Amino acid sequence: MSSDPENELASVIASARELLHWEETLGGTGFPAPKAASPLQTPLGEPEAHEGDEDTVARLQVLADEAAECARCELSRGRTKSVFARGTPDTDLVFVGEGPGFHEDQEGLPFVGRAGQLLDRMVAAMGYARDHVYICNIVKCRPPDNRTPLPTEAAACAHYLVPQLDLVQPKVIVALGRCAAENLNVVPPAGRWRGIWGEWRGIPVMPTYHPAFLLRSPQFKKPVWEDLQEVLRVLNRKAPNR
Numbered sequence: 501m502s503s504d505p506e507n508e509l510a511s512v513i514a515s516a517r518e519l520l521h522w523e524e525t526l527g528g529t530g531f532p533a534p535k536a537a538s539p540l541q542t543p544l545g546e547p548e549a550h551e552g553d554e555d556t557v558a559r560l561q562v563l564a565d566e567a568a569e570c571a572r573c574e575l576s577r578g579r580t581k582s583v584f585a586r587g588t589p590d591t592d593l594v595f596v597g598e599g600p601g602f603h604e605d606q607e608g609l610p611f612v613g614r615a616g617q618l619l620d621r622m623v624a625a626m627g628y629a630r631d632h633v634y635i636c637n638i639v640k641c642r643p644p645d646n647r648t649p650l651p652t653e654a655a656a657c658a659h660y661l662v663p664q665l666d667l668v669q670p671k672v673i674v675a676l677g678r679c680a681a682e683n684l685n686v687v688p689p690a691g692r693w694r695g696i697w698g699e700w701r702g703i704p705v706m707p708t709y710h711p712a713f714l715l716r717s718p719q720f721k722k723p724v725w726e727d728l729q730e731v732l733r734v735l736n737r738k739a740p741n742r
């Protein structure tokens with residue numbers, strides 16, 4: 501701690517302001533929600549600014565096309581659309597969730613329901629435009645009744661996730677929820693799992709709570725903000741001041 505009371509006070513005020521901003525962001529008060537029909541809701545592979553180099557985009561599209569026809573596990577039987585990714589592969593930050601829900605299955609895009617709107621606010625609070633991160637899931641097809649994917653289903657879908665993340669090569673991955681963290685192998689054998697850095701094939705992974713959990717348990721917004729600030733620190737970025 502600083503011995504200069506003025507500096508100390510300024511730092512306390514700055515932290516309080518950041519936390520307030522975050523609370524407002526997640527609570528949806530005093531903070532504009534991102535527009536629903538963002539250009540980001542364009543499936544990868546269609547013309548977009550910031551799409552990444554042509555080869556990466558083309559290879560991701562091959563994987564997405566394969567996933568759309570995939571029958572490697574039982575989840576394929578119930579799908580309306582496979583859900584590969586949204587955002588840009590030309591990014592330093594990737595979010596990995598669990599699996600598509602009802603709205604995602606209908607639209608073929610990840611995180612477009614209520615949890616997705618909250619994730620968009622989290623991304624905005626970190627200072628990223630909605631289409632400047634890359635968002636995908638452990639499994640590409642919706643599990644029945646939104647249950648957690650079985651280990652066999654996650655293993656079958658690793659056929660897509662592994663090359664997908666290898667192609668995007670972000671500087672940091674945020675694992676949203678325990679399922680994503682477990683499947684990226686960053687849950688310690690005992691003790692706390694969220695907020696503890698792990699690594700997936702050389703890429704730092706920050707596991708944190710899933711936005712759907714935050715919708716049910718908003719008291720956990722603060723630790724998630726701390727985790728995302730830690731991510732920004734590693735990316736050498738700062739959350740925007742309001």
Ligand code: URA
Binds near residue numbers: 598600611613
């Ligand atoms: N929850 C997830 O984990 N992924 C989605 O795409 C939507 C909700």
